[in-house]
Amino acid sequence: MKALIGITCGTFRDRDWCPPIHGHRQTYIDAVVNAGGAPFLFPLIEDQAVLRALYDRLDGVLLAGGNDVDPQHYGEEPLPQLGKVDGQRDRVELQLARWATAEGKPVLGICRGMQVLNVALGGSLYQDIGTQLTQAIVHDSSFTCENWAHMAHDLHIEPNSKLGRLFGPNAFPTNSLHHQSLKLIAPGLQAVGWAPDGVVELIEGDDERFIIGVQCHPEALQAEADPRWRALFEAFVESCRVHV
Numbered sequence: 351m352k353a354l355i356g357i358t359c360g361t362f363r364d365r366d367w368c369p370p371i372h373g374h375r376q377t378y379i380d381a382v383v384n385a386g387g388a389p390f391l392f393p394l395i396e397d398q399a400v401l402r403a404l405y406d407r408l409d410g411v412l413l414a415g416g417n418d419v420d421p422q423h424y425g426e427e428p429l430p431q432l433g434k435v436d437g438q439r440d441r442v443e444l445q446l447a448r449w450a451t452a453e454g455k456p457v458l459g460i461c462r463g464m465q466v467l468n469v470a471l472g473g474s475l476y477q478d479i480g481t482q483l484t485q486a487i488v489h490d491s492s493f494t495c496e497n498w499a500h501m502a503h504d505l506h507i508e509p510n511s512k513l514g515r516l517f518g519p520n521a522f523p524t525n526s527l528h529h530q531s532l533k534l535i536a537p538g539l540q541a542v543g544w545a546p547d548g549v550v551e552l553i554e555g556d557d558e559r560f561i562i563g564v565q566c567h568p569e570a571l572q573a574e575a576d577p578r579w580r581a582l583f584e585a586f587v588e589s590c591r592v593h594v
Contacts, residue, residue: 355408359394387583394438405446412463413457460564479528489549
């Protein structure tokens with residue numbers, strides 16, 4: 351059987367007067383399918399019994415990209431530069447991240463998902479890179495030029511890390527669509543990849559469990575722009591398959 355991968359949904363509205371839509375971008379679905387997994391779009395349900403029933407059926411959790419994480423979850427007041435937040439999504443994803451990491455279920459966090467993973471385990475974020483890290487390079491240029499495959503900057507990886515062994519020791523370019531980044535790294539996680547300005551771009555668990563976060567958007571690159579990212583999704587799906 352194929353490993354069932356839960357992809358956490360975002361909330362979208364096609365009409366102001368209509369109920370919200372729960373869903374996510376095709377690229378996440380494609381990345382899981384291409385890696386041999388079976389994607390499941392995980393709805394935003396706060397009823398803990400229902401949430402747990404769905405979670406228990408999953409072999410792995412993919413925390414997808416989206417809006418900013420509300421700084422109340424790491425004990426800070428919001429800055430004026432904070433973007434949109436979604437309280438329901440925060441609560442659902444933080445719970446899923448805590449369950450998965452506590453129980454050894456493989457978890458992959460992408461962009462916002464990496465930030466959720468860090469906050470769930472006790473870390474914090476820079477709410478706005480441009481305001482709080484004034485020497486940093488621009489980290490949302492793939493967004494501003496409206497091109498998910500735009501390679502914004504190089505990614506430098508710790509060669510002895512799990513991701514270093516997966517990708518090799520050499521730096522390579524990646525896309526970048528974020529304005530928040532990790533500040534205090536949570537216990538149990540370690541930074542293993544950085545942008546040229548030192549902003550943390552990759553994290554992983556400090557033991558053998560599959561706990562990985564990436565700040566870029568590899569799901570938008572793995573098919574054509576940079577197929578090496580497919581190895582990350584294949585490793586994730588294989589870990590989920592072993593976990594079954």
